[in-house]
Amino acid sequence: MSSASTATASPASAPASALADVTASDAALRRYLHGLPGVDAVGLEARAATLGTRSIKTTAKAYAIDLAISMIDLTTLEGADTPGKVRSLCAKGANPDPSDRTTPQVAAICVYSDMAATAKKALSAGGGSGINVASVATAFPSGRAALSVKLADTREAVAAGADEIDMVIDRGAFLAGDYGKVFEEIQAVKDACRRPGGGEPAHLKVIFENGELSTYDNIRRASWLAMLAGADFIKTSTGKVAVNATLPNTLLMLEAVRDFRAATGTQIGVKPAGGIRTAKDAIRYLVVVNETAGPDWLSPDWFRFGASSLLNDLLMQRQKLKTGRYSGPDYVTVD
């Protein structure tokens, strides 16, 4: 929380050296996490609500809509996913609005690990080579499996060409107070993100499942725990439980990455996921990014939306801004 640093942003690769001592032992880690400032729930939610009243119009809205599209991790995580469904989603991500080729592409396609290869192939064949493949891993969404299984899951996804890995933390271990176990697991997954043949390692997003952590104090602790363990991104939720991304819990995580950069010089990204369905919602999140972490985070490198139906609402709003007319669901593609 010392003076805001203007350190150059670089992905975290190891526990930030400025805070190396706090991860030296389980006890030290625990003391550190429990020593973080508390979060007043009423105040946090009031701040989020106030930012939610910002009125984003005309040029600002156009900018925000395009930015939001470019930040989407277009997602399908269903038991019924097929290669056809994934290919169709990749085509959508590469060319979101067939009636307007100036529409930006999404940031990534997010799939289960067994679909990563399919997605990679579809993207490179379909004009989407600039789009990343994000694969969930580590026994997503529950995270209830042996570490060896989680690591195998991760390595498979990386080998299949995933550019990004969205792992889940072991909420059971976290809630039991076994922070060291969570920390080591994140480190191990981070290690599994490396490519055996060299090359850029897959970026690691760490999912907390805020709805299961339940308190804002826990979310703040999980944020610091994951950042210390080497997360490139911290992510709110899987989209598979009752409470997913909310404006307050995202605001809280943005405070964490802001403070982490000030303390260590390392910039970490944030990804809210689940429940963000409208352009209006997305713009509220961008306002919160802008006024909490700051403009440095207003890029797909540092902020993502985990979403599926959001894209079409953004496209309809984009068409409305361009043409002055409201379009409808039949003027955007269903994929």
Add this chain to the structure above:
Amino acid sequence: MPDQIFEYAPAPESRAIVDIAPSYGLFIDGEFREAAGGKVFKTVSPATEEVLSEVAQADGEDVEAAVRAARAAFPGWSGLPGTERAKYIFRIARILQERARELAVLETLDNGKPIRETRDADLPLVAAHFFYYAGWADKLEHAGLGPDPRPLGVAGQVIPWNFPLLMLAWKIAPALATGNTVVLKPAETTPLSALFFADVCRQAGLPRGVVNIITGDGATGAALVAHPDIDKVAFTGSTAVGKAIARTVAGTRKKLTLELGGKGANIVFDDAPVDQAVEGIVNGIYFNQGQVCCAGSRLLVQESVQDELLDALKRRLRTLRVGDPMDKNTDVGAINSAEQLARIEELADSGEAEGAERWSAPCELPGNGYWFAPTLFTGVSQAHRIAREEIFGPVLSVLTFRTPDEAVAKANNTPYGLSAGIWTEKGSRILSMANKLRAGVVWANTFNKFDPTSPFGGYKESGFGREGGRHGLEAYLDVR
């Protein structure tokens, strides 16, 4: 790094919803009339210095007429069953809600405060206050104030310019619920919302003479409180004027409540929820440009966390959006008048001259109108004027303390005693501090939160009597 900055495009609220007449008279006995002396004064928009309207200047003769109208209306109004009075007050509350957007725009134009605040704070609280007291009208014998509390008669009420319509609500709602009739004088620089309220009373079919609104300057207010046929004086404003009113009223049968200045201490301990404390500090002193009697104008921060808290606070202040109050994204609007701006500037200059360190958020201020950038002073001691005198502007004085006892001693070391805030995650400390702070309102892990059910008022030179809640009824009832 972004190649483009997220600049919020202007998002002005439309002023088409409000129709401001070129001139307004006094609202006496259910009708608008010109001042007896024919004098008028102008009311301007502090954000642009544009003249909004011309308003009648009431003199002694007008005060006489207004008090007479209120006296004539008193038997009928106080004789109504409580349920009937409640119907009128509920109707007023509903009309206020229906016209909330219009009144919010009007208030922002006349006062200079941001539309976000009039829309999201002032107007909802105004309506809530009328709803709350409407509910009391038929339950007065159950308020714990005796078996048959009686209204006092005619209330003379003088209100300030910082929350024009909200202060009107605080005054008029309990007075009407308890069966009194009123003559109210709004502040000279913000008369319009009270005059629109007169129209709301007509719309609600309120019997004539029950509410009378007279506009004017300090002389009008002085004539009102000195009038012999007033039974109750209620004043919100500066301590200096409050003392003058107390002298006027001394030795008469008039019942008096005063809600005066403050120099609230916002106390931040080392275990505070830092991000929310920063929001609370901002809300405490920059809400309504700091023109709030209960503002947290003194920040008492535990010395061990001073640096990190101030870094976080300054970072936050850089994001405040200062400018056009009609823009929906504006956080800090205009100072209400040139006179008030001069007072803020004078006190801020004294802070520098006496050796405190001044810091202002970088922001571009509009060319016209009355503006003051959000400012804080560090290195402030209890001896500095900016630590003792009410600035009534967006100026925060930062002091430090080492122990809870020192925090209490410093917080209480002021002639005022209106508000205080405590920021700590430790519940027992909140309770022990709240017991020791001599302030009418003590907020814990929040600041400037208002609710009609909660009594509000001061210790020491911040005044006496309580407004709001069940306690607020007592000021308008004969409970002997």
